[in-house]
Amino acid sequence: MDTSLTQEELRDHIIDSATRSFEQYGYHGSGINYIIAQAGIAKTTLYRHFKTKEALILAAIQKEDVKFRREMIDYVSARSESPREQLLLTFDFMDMCFKHEGFYGCIFISATSEFSDKNSMIFIEAAKHKHYMVQYFVKLAAEAGFAHPKEIAAKINVLHEGCVAVAQVNTYDNAAIHAKSIAKIFLENQG
Amino acid sequence: MDTSLTQEELRDHIIDSATRSFEQYGYHGSGINYIIAQAGIAKTTLYRHFKTKEALILAAIQKEDVKFRREMIDYVSARSESPREQLLLTFDFMDMCFKHEGFYGCIFISATSEFSDKNSMIFIEAAKHKHYMVQYFVKLAAEAGFAHPKEIAAKINVLHEGCVAVAQVNTYDNAAIHAKSIAKIFLENQG
DNA sequence: GACTTGCGATACAGATCTGTCTACAATAAC
């Protein structure tokens, strides 16, 4: 690295750099040597902060979970106070994500693809993120006064996952906008 | 292998065996040695049929594309002659897929995750499958008489991708049934 | 019966992977 960083900052820098690599090349496709080259650090440094590659992956997933949800919540909270509106605004947030250069898909879905053993730590952490996402949708649906917030949330979640997958394959498909318009129609038909 | 197979049958057997491995462990996670052990063949045999691992992956993707779409079309065609009904029946087909033991997610999405370079043959072949899927939805939507079949198809596609991703993380979520009920409401509101 | 073809088994080459080790520099604490 270049200039003075605290241990915490350096650790974050390693995670961020590794995350970009995981996004682009997947977990198995991202070698330790490549990761440290991208981060500009020595191998010793990486292994001082993370005992194994799996520990690095877990840290990356956990950090991305917190970051993604915080950014999403900030985005929608800044634009509306209505829970129902917020449910729909999450799709605008997704749309913004897709247009970012460096978007290659959902690293949590990728994690469950590459580590399909449902007892593995990596699968569990990735699934945890998806669970938190649904919980957030449940909260908004309940606040919006829908009769069956869990069901609403599960369906909003299907639309979210769907637009991510479509955007991953076909970047310029307005997948999030499509998902939003479906969500709108769907919510309007819930009474 | 055990008994007499034609070259074509053996080739198919290798592809099927490799596909199961790719589904469970991903492409980078499936080593050649593991694949041949699972297939019960010699390494020489594999490399006689496929020049490289990439060629094997491409063959697996192409075969799965044809197989999946044929099975889906057969499934819905056998159950209804109404294009509109068929659009909805695709979700029942997905539900059936998810309940199969050995379902680990969509190998086409996994392919685009692990090989994100949009110029790579693997990405292109995987994207081709998704394109064929949308084409099929367009055809059904047009036959059903919807005014904007392409838009309908794109949205049905979002629901498809969504329920696959949800099912991959949480197998017992009735994701396909949720997607179907959204699709139903959505189609009813298209006039 | 000789020859060809396809497959199994396995040794092997060469690359790459994860993770450890040693050596050295810079900085802060005492």
Next chain:
DNA sequence: GTTATTGTAGACAGATCTGTATCGCAAGTC
């Protein structure tokens, strides 16, 4: 000044990966 800590640089071990080469066997063809 000494010592502990944290970093860089990179050699290295050992495993694993892709792909090739060699050998033997079985079956079909001439």
